[in-house]
Amino acid sequence: MFKTTRKEFEIGNKKYYLETGKLAKQADSAVLCGCGDTQVLCTVVFAKDANPEASFFPLSVTYIEKFYAFGKIPGGYLKREGKASDKETLTSRLIDRPIRPMFPENFYNEVQVICTLISYDKENDPDMVALIGASAALKLAGLPLLHTVAGAKIGFINGEFVVNPSQEQLISKENKLDLTVAATKSSILMVESQAHEINEEQMLKALDLAQKSCIPAINAIDELAKECGNPLFEAKVESDAIKDAKAKILSQFKDQIIQNYTIREKKDRYKALNQMRDKIKEIFAKDVEEGKFMAIELETAISCVEASIVRANIIEKKTRIDGRNPQEIRPIYIETGLLPRSHGSALFCRGETQAMVVATLGAPIDAQMFDSIDGVQKDQFMLHYNFPPFSVGEIAGLRGPGRREIGHGKLAWKAIYPMLDLENCQYTIRVVSEILACNGSSSMASVCGASLSLMDAGIAIKKQVAGIAMGLIKEGDKFEVLTDIMGDEDHLGDMDFKVAGTVDGITALQMDIKIDGISQEILTKALEDAKKARLFLIEKMDAIIAKPKTEISAHAPQVITFSISSNSIGDVIGKGGSNIKQLCEEYKCKIDISENGLVTIYAESLEKGNAAKENIVLATTNLEFGKTYEGTIVELKAFGAMVKLPGNKQGMIHISEIASVRVNEITDYLEVGQVVQAKYLGTDDKRRIKLSVKEMNLPSKVDPNLTKEQEDAEKLIDKRFSSESGVDILHSNDVFYSN
Numbered sequence: 001m002f003k004t005t006r007k008e009f010e011i012g013n014k015k016y017y018l019e020t021g022k023l024a025k026q027a028d029s030a031v032l033c034g035c036g037d038t039q040v041l042c043t044v045v046f047a048k049d050a051n052p053e054a055s056f057f058p059l060s061v062t063y064i065e066k067f068y069a070f071g072k073i074p075g076g077y078l079k080r081e082g083k084a085s086d087k088e089t090l091t092s093r094l095i096d097r098p099i100r101p102m103f104p105e106n107f108y109n110e111v112q113v114i115c116t117l118i119s120y121d122k123e124n125d126p127d128m129v130a131l132i133g134a135s136a137a138l139k140l141a142g143l144p145l146l147h148t149v150a151g152a153k154i155g156f157i158n159g160e161f162v163v164n165p166s167q168e169q170l171i172s173k174e175n176k177l178d179l180t181v182a183a184t185k186s187s188i189l190m191v192e193s194q195a196h197e198i199n200e201e202q203m204l205k206a207l208d209l210a211q212k213s214c215i216p217a218i219n220a221i222d223e224l225a226k227e228c229g230n231p232l233f234e235a236k237v238e239s240d241a242i243k244d245a246k247a248k249i250l251s252q253f254k255d256q257i258i259q260n261y262t263i264r265e266k267k268d269r270y271k272a273l274n275q276m277r278d279k280i281k282e283i284f285a286k287d288v289e290e291g292k293f294m295a296i297e298l299e300t301a302i303s304c305v306e307a308s309i310v311r312a313n314i315i316e317k318k319t320r321i322d323g324r325n326p327q328e329i330r331p332i333y334i335e336t337g338l339l340p341r342s343h344g345s346a347l348f349c350r351g352e353t354q355a356m357v358v359a360t361l362g363a364p365i366d367a368q369m370f371d372s373i374d375g376v377q378k379d380q381f382m383l384h385y386n387f388p389p390f391s392v393g394e395i396a397g398l399r400g401p402g403r404r405e406i407g408h409g410k411l412a413w414k415a416i417y418p419m420l421d422l423e424n425c426q427y428t429i430r431v432v433s434e435i436l437a438c439n440g441s442s443s444m445a446s447v448c449g450a451s452l453s454l455m456d457a458g459i460a461i462k463k464q465v466a467g468i469a470m471g472l473i474k475e476g477d478k479f480e481v482l483t484d485i486m487g488d489e490d491h492l493g494d495m496d497f498k499v500a501g502t503v504d505g506i507t508a509l510q511m512d513i514k515i516d517g518i519s520q521e522i523l524t525k526a527l528e529d530a531k532k533a534r535l536f537l538i539e540k541m542d543a544i545i546a547k548p549k550t551e552i553s554a555h556a557p558q559v560i561t562f563s564i565s566s567n568s569i570g571d572v573i574g575k576g577g578s579n580i581k582q583l584c585e586e587y588k589c590k591i592d593i594s595e596n597g598l599v600t601i602y603a604e605s606l607e608k609g610n611a612a613k614e615n616i617v618l619a620t621t622n623l624e625f626g627k628t629y630e631g632t633i634v635e636l637k638a639f640g641a642m643v644k645l646p647g648n649k650q651g652m653i654h655i656s657e658i659a660s661v662r663v664n665e666i667t668d669y670l671e672v673g674q675v676v677q678a679k680y681l682g683t684d685d686k687r688r689i690k691l692s693v694k695e696m697n698l699p700s701k702v703d704p705n706l707t708k709e710q711e712d713a714e715k716l717i718d719k720r721f722s723s724e725s726g727v728d729i730l731h732s733n734d735v736f737y738s739n
Contacts, residue, residue: 002021002022003021004019004020004021004022005019005020005021005224005227005228006019007019007220007221007223007224008220009216009217009219009220010216011152011163011164011213011214011216011217012152012162012163012164012165013163013164014035014036014124014164015035015036016033016034016035016129016217017033017034017035018031018032018033018132018133018136018220018221018224019031019032019034020032020136020140020224020228023041024041024043027043027044027045028044028045028046028141028142028230029043029044029138029140029141029229029230030042030043030044030137031043031133031136031137031140031224032133033129033130033133033136034119034129035124035128035129036123037119037120037121037124038117038119038121038124038125038126039117039118039119039129040115040116040117040126040129040130041115041116041118041133042113042114042115042116042130042134042136043113043114043116043137044113044137044138044140044141044143045111045112046109046110046111046112046141046143046233047110047111048109048233049109050107050108050109050236050294051108051109051110052108052294052295052296053296054108054296055296055299056296057100057103057107057108058108058109058110058111059096059100059103059111059112059113060110060111060113061093061096061099061113061134062092062112062115063088063091063092063095063115063130064081064084064088064114064115064116064117065085065087065088065117065120065126065373066081066116066117066118067081068118069117069118069119069120070119070120070122070373074371085370085372086406087372087373089403089406090406090407090410091126091127091130092403094127094131094180094182094190094192095113095115095130095131095134097182097189097190097512098131098149098151098182098183098189098190099113099134099135099138099149101146101189101512101513101514101515101516102138102145102146102147102149102189103143103144103146104144104146104235105300105304106235106236106237106297106300107144107235107236108236108294108296111138111143113134113137115130115134117130117373120373122373122374123166123167124166124167125167125170126373127151127153127180128151128152128153128164128180131149131150131151131182132151132217132221135148135149135151135217135221136220136221136224136225139221139222139225139229140224140225141229141230141233142229142230142231142232143233144232144234144235147185147516147517148184148185148218148221148222148225149182149183149184149214149218150214150215150217150221151180151181151182151183151214151217152164152180152181152211153165153170153179153180153181153210154177154179154181154206154209154210154213155169155170155177155178155179156175156198156202157169157172157174157175158174161205161209162175163210163213164213167374176195176196176197176198177193177194177195177196177198177202177206178194178195179191179192179193179195179203179207179210179509180192180193180210181207181210181211181214182214183210183214183517184214184516184517185214185215186516186517187211187513187516187517187518187519188207188210188211188511188513188517188518189512189513189517190511190513191207191510191511192509192510193506193508193510194414194417194418194507194508195418195501195506195507195508195509196418196505197418197501197502197504197505197507198506199504199505199506200524200527200528200531203506203509203527204520204523204524204527207523208520239292239293239297241287241292241293242292242293242297242298242301245284245287245298245301246301246304248283249280249301249302249305250305250308250309253276253280253305254309256276257276257305257306257309257310258309258313259272260272260273261306261309261310261313261488262321262323264321264322264323265352266352266439266486267393269321270393273306277302280298280302281298284298310488310492311473311475311492312475314326314473314480314482315473315478315479315480318480320482320489321486321488321489322351322486326480326482326483327483327532327533328483328484329350329468329483329533329537330350330351330352330353330484330486331349331350331351332348332349332350332537332540333347333348334346334347334348334349334448334540334541334543334544335347335544336452336455336456337456338356339358341555342358342359342360342553342555343359343360343361343552343553343555343556344358344359344360344361344453344454344455344456344457344458344459344553345359345453345456346449346452346453346456347449348445348448348449348452349445350445350448350484351439351440351486352437352438352439352486353435353437353438353439353440353442353445354391354435354436354437354438354445355433355434355435355436355442355448355449356433356434356436356449357431357433357434357446357449357450357453358431358432358434358453359429359430359450359453359454359456359457359459360429360430360431360432361428361429361457361459361553361556361557362427362429362557362590363428363557363590363592363600363602364380364428364592364600365428365590365592366428366590367428368382380422380428381413381416381417381420381422381428381429381431382413382428382429382430382431383409383410383412383413383416383430383431383432383433383446383450384401384409384430384431384432384433385401385405385406385408385409385412385432385433385435385442385446386401386405386432386433386434386435387404387405387408387438388434388435391437391442392438408442408443408446409433409446411443411447411498411500411508411510412433412443412446412447412450412500412508414500414508415501415507415508416431416450416451416454416461416507417507418507419451419461419462419463419465419502419507420454420459420461420462421460421462424460425459425460426559426561426600427459427556427557427559429454429459431450431453431454433445433446433449438487439487440469440484440486440487440488440489440490441467441468441484441486441498443467443498444466444467444468444469444498447465447466447467447500447508448465448467448537448541450465451465451466451541452541452545454548455545455547455548456545456549457548457549457552457553457556458548458549458550458552458553458556459548459552460548463502463503464502464503464538464541464542464546465500465501465502465507466500466502466534466537466538466541467498467499467500467501467508467534467537468483468484468498468500468530468533468534469484469485469490469496469497470482470483470484470485470497470498470529470530470533471485471489471493471494471495471496471497472493472495472497472518472522472526473493473494474494474515474518474522481522481525481529483529483530483533484533493514494513494514494515494518495511495512495522496510496511496512497509497510497511497512497526497530498510498511499526499527499530499531499534500534501534502538503534503538557590557602557603557604558602558604558605558606558609559600559601559602559609560600560601560603560606560609560610560612561599561600561601562598562599562613563596563597563598563599564593564599564616564617564620565597566595566596566597568597568619569593569595569597571620571647572593572616572619572620579619579648580593582648583615583616586612587603587608587609587611587612588603588604588608589601589602589603589604589608589609589612590603591612591616599613599616601613601616614646615646615647615648616647617647618645618646618649619646619647619648619649621647623645623649623680623689624680625680625681625682626679626680627679627680628677628678628680628695629645629646629677629678629679629680630645630646630675630676630677631643631644631645631675631676631678631691632644632673632674632675632676633671633672633673633674633676634650634672635672636666636667636672637666638655638666639655640653640654640655640657640666641653641658641666641670643676643678645689649689651678651688651690652688652689652690652691653670653676653678653692653693654690657681657690657691657692657693658670658693658698659694659697659700668700669699669700670698676693676696676698677695677696678691678693679691679692679693679694679695
């Protein structure tokens with residue numbers, strides 16, 4: 001019924017396979033990629049005509065994790081997969097970034113790639129399986145890709161590089177590198193990495209190893225496409241009309257383009273450029289109306305002419321848009337303790353990019369819990385990146401974080417995380433980076449601001465962490481690596497290479513290439529210049545705050561730690577958690593109790609924290625026989641009064657232990673809310689606490705001179721109460737608890 005074709009290959013001693021012809025037959029192409037028992041179904045569907053309304057290449061890549069892939073029913077009310085998780089979003093970006101530059105510049109047909117995890121063995125990373133499968137599906141669909149792409153992971157375990165390490169190896173303490181690379185046969189296209197202070201030489205070796213490891217997968221994809229791929233779809237070639245338009249724009253507007261790109265202020269430069277672009281669009285409006293070329297093609301032509309002029313200026317004159325030389329960093333401004341009520345804050349400005357980064361400390365219960373393909377996960381450290389529209393002077397709807405915000409936040413998280421000793425940190429940490437103004441490199445500004453704000457909060461971060469964004473202009477054999485790129489240099493350039501780390505090495509690295517690939521020479525130069533810039537930034541940051549503050553903010557939760565017997569944990573927690581909930585509400589605190597009896601209190605103030613501690617200590621301390629304790633009457637019954645003692649203990653004063661004389665009515669001596677000094681008389685056979693207030697000589701609230709008729713009436717009441725309720729009048733050393 002099905003004619004399937006299968007190709008097998010190895011990456012790092014792991015067997016992979018690509019299979020097509022059986023599943024998803026209505027798609028333009030469908031490839032099942034697997035490694036071990038991990039399988040991802042990758043499908044491609046694309047429009048056969050260009051979208052005339054498109055303002056960019058309409059490629060969408062979606063990675064989906066199905067819970068059935070690892071034999072689990074999703075949680076929640078609906079019991080089905082819902083909104084994409086951060087992991088799914090990040091993997092979607094990971095696949096999108098290397099394949100997007102492989103399409104021709106003038107390709108505007110809509111393309112949709114969907115990668116669905118349908119089986120997961122918890123050993124083999126589905127990210128690389130999805131990336132390789134997506135590349136194969138695109139190739140089989142017949143799309144006009146410039147090169148075939150594949151991916152590989154590299155670890156650095158016990159001083160040795162490991163190609164495609166298992167999930168267990170990746171998360172082990174021995175591993176110092178989690179490097180993901182997408183590459184062609186000849187060069188690297190995309191890099192995503194977290195590292196524990198790997199030096200530049202080691203990183204270059206890892207990158208080279210990763211690129212070479214991709215070749216077996218690329219060969220298998222090409223063979224599969226040759227055997228059963230669709231005919232090559234012919235992309236629309238650049239028309240003579242658009243070529244003429246480019247020549248006309250260049251001849252008429254070259255001087256104006258050069259002049260506009262010397263305006264240093266972003267807002268003023270964009271205003272001048274937009275006015276010029278509107279003039280160009282007016283000149284060619286008739287050509288667009290007559291269908292000689294699409295509006296998006298004209299916009300691309302304008303952008304290409306602008307890029308060629310600016311790029312030539314950088315290559316030939318070594319002069320950048322804002323007048324800097326290639327290795328020059330924009331002016332730096334740093335301030336800490338910016339917000340009076342936050343636990344830690346910093347303002348980091350680099351040129352026109354401004355990041356306000358705020359650190360908040362919380363209790364372990366504040367950690368982020370989420371369900372994933374690897375089970376329930378807990379994040380003690382969170383870093384969130386926000387990019388509001390006003391940061392670039394635009395109007396836009398305010399929605400939840402998009403792919404870009406999630407990706408930038410995760411990159412900054414990767415840079416900071418290796419420098420935190422979370423095992424010995426009592427707090428849950430949340431860092432928020434608010435981008436208040438942006439002209440490039442906002443994610444790296446977030447890294448710098450996060451390091452500063454954590455020090456300001458008093459968190460024991462091991463070393464200062466800084467980040468820098470590197471760029472590239474390449475024309476033929478000539479190239480120029482740019483340090484600290486601004487927005488236009490990112491847009492007009494060939495590379496966005498972000499490097500973060502300490503004085504001793506790299507902690508995070510991310511690279512995206514817009515051209516076919518870059519050489520080892522360029523990578524080496526970029527890493528060398530990034531290190532110089534990183535050390536320069538750390539020196540600037542250390543001048544403001546070089547070490548974490550010795551004390552945390554007065555507005556942060558105050559931590560009190562002590563130990564109790566593990567046998568007493570139940571007494572503190574109470575039935576259904578009633579005792580601990582009451583403590584948290586009463587003292588405005590959060591309480592964490594470990595299995596071995598370690599109690600950690602997170603309180604608004606030391607005063608409230610110590611009060612909560614005293615209460616817990618009392619709850620776990622045995623009462624002394626004959627000793628008097630202060631308590632509060634919480635309930636009155638016919639046979640006695642219920643008393644709340646310190647430590648959420650509860651006892652009872654039997655009616656016979658209220659006064660030395662006969663007590664007819666408990667309300668004659670006691671009332672709810674009354675504070676009494678009660679003597680501890682021990683416990684009954686069910687360990688219930690017995691109390692006495694006889695020694696207080698409580699005054700009676702009624703006239704003691706009762707008539708004979710009144711006494712007889714009370715005796716009758718007592719007798720009726722005793723016979724009807726089945727309650728015996730107890731002796732003074734007995735305690736009764738009503739049900």
